[in-house]
Amino acid sequence: MKDDFVSDNQAELIDLLTSLFEADELRRFVRLLPQGRRLSAALPAGTASLDQLAFETATLLERHGLLGAPLFDSLLNARSYRADEIEAVRRLFAAADPSEQQDTVALESEMPYLEWFFGRDELAEELAARVARDRVTPIAILGPGGIGKSTLAIAAVHHDDVVARYGERRYFVRLDGAPSADAVLERLGKAVGLAGAVTLRDVRASLCRSPALLVLDNLETPWEHDTGSTEALLGQIGNVRGVALVITMRGATKPAGLAWDKPVQVERLSDVAAREMFCAIANPDAPDDPVVDQLVGALDGIPLAIKLLAHRAEGDILANLQAEWTRSRMALLLRPDMEPDRLSSWEISVELSWTSPRMTDAARRLASLLALLPDGVAVEDADALVPGHGHAAVRVLGQVALAYAEAPRLRMLAPVRQHLSAMHRPSQDDLLRTMEHYRALAADYERARPLFEQVGSVLGQADCIMSLGDLALRRSEHEQAKACYEQALSLFDTES
Structure with missing residues (x-):
């Protein structure tokens, strides 16, 4: 009977996969899962039909014990607009296995592991000390896309003093693909172990039982699309006694509705830290190669750009990579073995800022011009370049962190400038x-x-x-x- 029941569920999963993906999309999705390379190698050849591919995928997932929370979270990230159907199938598998609900809760609240981390030890120590206090005023970690805000938060979450204070009540909630306050509340409920329909009262009650650390990562996603409701939710969560609230946000502005502590402004890596990071990923034996300085110097200390280029360098000759970089530039800042997203594609990371609801037409016009000026522009010249709107455009570019002030000039980081100059040229009139x-x-x-x-x-x-x-x-x-x-x-x- 159990086998029949699971087979029925497996059939539901197969139907779901065929409705969500084309064949090539399904193959890419499988590669992103835990054990993805092994699973991909076991799938039938490229000529297989979508139905056959979905059947084999479901069978492999069951055989390897992967029909749990991470799978369905990955499906939600890939196809968030089909959340109701994905959640319905998730509930079928939870009902089939009584332990699944507990496993889901445990996996939801697992801390992400710390990956490459260079040049920010002092900043992480300072953040951890603030978070580990008896009473913590909400803290915002701010900066441009790809600068390492999430990584800094993860480093603080794993700090010994923070672990000693909060133990298992450390919650790191990713808000990619959560476009509203309701979506944030749902993810909060899962993180703290609530099942079924989640209410704000339930989340607050769970958080106030004992001291808890709550990190809301990429808060700009719901805040930009559902500003008022997101700020109201933050006010309700951030004022719970015993809760240390930390947010990471792309840009230089904080949400209203809370009395924030001094924000953590994450800036570019030093030349030494940038070189160390590149060599640690690409080739630990390469630090004396002069090509390293040339490659890393072009990336202006942005960790995401450094990491993406370093992965390209693995197994390559640096002189060969340099020649390819001279020719292709931004096209190399991409993980070809991963589905493109903000963490695997520099283009997507920059475009998230470019398409931000906070951006204005005037800000885009000024950014397109700024991308052509390596030395930046004097702030006093902004209104001459974008008549009537230049100074407002300067403010917007600073708020979304596409540019930064280096008084009395407005400048743009080199990889941002190179992407915009290639993809968003100014009008002939401008x-x-x-x-x-x-x-x-x-x-x-x-x-x-x-x-x-x-x-x-x-x-x-x-x-x-x-x-x-x-x-x-x-x-x-x-x-x-x-x-x-x-x-x-x-x-x-x-x-x-």
């Missing part, structure tokens, strides 16, 4: 207006220079020439920039 603006500035400096010469101001002359060099650099006229800088330097030397 480009011509920008070129004309810098031509006019150059003319002003040329007119000012003789005046300084007449009054004998060597430093004034040098400043004008330096400014002309900056303008040449922004237009990628490197030889002209070099000549201006050398001339200005000689004037500075005569005055010193």
